[in-house]
Amino acid sequence: MTTEQYLERWRAEDAITSEQATVLTALVRKERFSVFLELNALLYLGVVLFAGGLGWTVREHFANLGDPAIIVSLAAVFAGCMYYCVTRAAPYSTGLVASPSFAFDYVLYLGCLVFAVELGYLQVRFQMLQVNWDAYLLASAALYFALAYRFDNRFVLSLGLSTLAAWFGVRFSYLGFFITRTPREIALAYGAVVAFGGLWTHRLGLKTHFLETYLHVAVNAVLIALVSGAIAADSPEPWLIALLVASAVAVERGIRFKRFAFVVYGVVYGYVGISAQVVRGMHGDTAILSYFIVSGLAVVVGLVVMSRKVGREE
């Protein structure tokens, strides 16, 4: 049976109204065909290519172009983007706000990327902040977060999160507290801050739909750091215990809230960490391969059982 035949049958049985049947049949016959996704994809790709090309051009041709031309033109693009967003934005709301226009989100994103190019150029060229040069990363991240919340833009939020990650990488490597440590502590601290930030803003009721973005970034940062510690640290036991706890939390929360990506994060990262320890203590290929068969089977059975009990069809 075709979809149209199903619709016709449901209409005849009064499972759907005639109006609904008309609308749905038009969709099925493609009398109404949305290219919303394709246009958004082109716009996103255009913004990314534009920003990438801009950065590349500035880097390669700064000597020919000259500082004033670069700074003024970048500032003009940034100001133009901000003007467009400020004058067209809907009033601020703590909830989900629909974009006032098709290009709105991408104009804001473009403005932020151009701002990054300009700030990076100013810093590298004139080194205004001297030894505190990384402060511009933190300031950029703060600006992106503010803009993401003001204009309800997930692309800019992700830009803020990645800029914050860059700042962590730079700043904490200078601090005495971390000077003898490895980047995994930094990743752990970053993940904790991001998770806390997401949960805190969610608790305050600020853009609660952003929570999942925060948690995806935080969980991956934390679990990667813990797996790294469980595999490569001098004394891996504390890392492994922490990894198991974090993985268990990810799995439990993922099942509870039916966010199966987090279940998978917990299972995969946890498995890698445990396997690294188990394999390290084993001798001989037979034992190692047997371990992978038995453990792989256990994970598959566990996931199938979980899926049957709480999973959803998709």
Added chain:
Amino acid sequence: MRKYASSDEERIRVQTQVREWTRAGLLEPAQGKALDERLRTDLRRTNDMVRAALALFTALMVAASVALVFITLDIGSGSPTAITMTLAAAVCLALAEYLVGALRFYRYGVEETLAVAAVLLLSLAVHEIVPARYDTTVDRRFIAALLVGTGGGFAVYRRFGYVYAVIGALACAAALPFEFRLAEIASRLTAAAVLGVVFVFARMRRLAYRDDFPGDEYGMLQAVAWVFMYFMLNLRVPDVIGWPGVPQATVVRWFYWSTYAVTWLMAAIGLWLSIQEKDRTFLAVNLVMALATLATNKPYLHRPRQTWDPLLLGVLLMAGAVVVRRWLSRGPAGQRNGFTAARILETDRDAITIVGTASAAWQPQPHAQAQPPPAQPSPGFDGGRSGGAGGGASF
């Protein structure tokens, strides 16, 4: 031949549509729930992420099991390896059949991986059993493996309906001519001809069934055959992705310039057809082809690439998207010829949300960062390296 009943396949597809319509508010929740119940099958499905994880761990298990047999029985190369691989393939296939037949798994990750592993193992077995000949440059063993990959992938598709299996088969078939050590032109033209035949066949079936099962599968196959054919004929794609392209000296002049014309023609024809037929998959691959054609234009013409090329392409894409959006929205009822720029289904919003979230991992952030500045201002812009945001190395 197909393990799943056509009626089940149809119901699953209609059920997916009903869920999308309900989310979009085109059906009341109660209606959606009632229709969902009526479309329910006895097939067991799961979430896509769980499916991916199950596929990963099943692949790990299969690889470890086969390796364990080899080590335990101390199997050497040649016939013993081929026999072991064949047996392993048979076991995988039998397990896949059992999981689908008895447990009614449908796109569950486990049974799919087992079926694909069976083809892979059989290809490796054939690679081992075919005697190597050292008096020729042709690798008969690899050719045999590719032939089995082609046939096996097609058989798995016919049996279980995994479109990616037939796509793999297509890739093996397209790779075959290159293994005969033919001239570059002959290899490419033969591969393109094979893909062209598949494209025509899939297109005929697609037009017959349209979007209803199995038309969606043929639509995917049509799109993949078309895009493979394009990349087989575009000699300059490797330049764009960082590999050296085909030197013009290795192909005759007429062929080189013919392929240049073909890349433009294919993208244009494909876009025209996909717009005429409102075929989303075909439209997507033709947009990719159009972008690839623009990106390979300069390498084709032996013109040096400039730093502002991506910038201009970005402007073109942004302007194009905005102009098309405006043109569509200014039509009667916000649409023209049935095309609308408005969002109808929630899945479109979901896709943008996923890209927005995942973009944290690939932000094109052009900060210069991660190294303290030198004591004196640098005369050049070569300080810094890429940081957490994946930014450019330096200014």
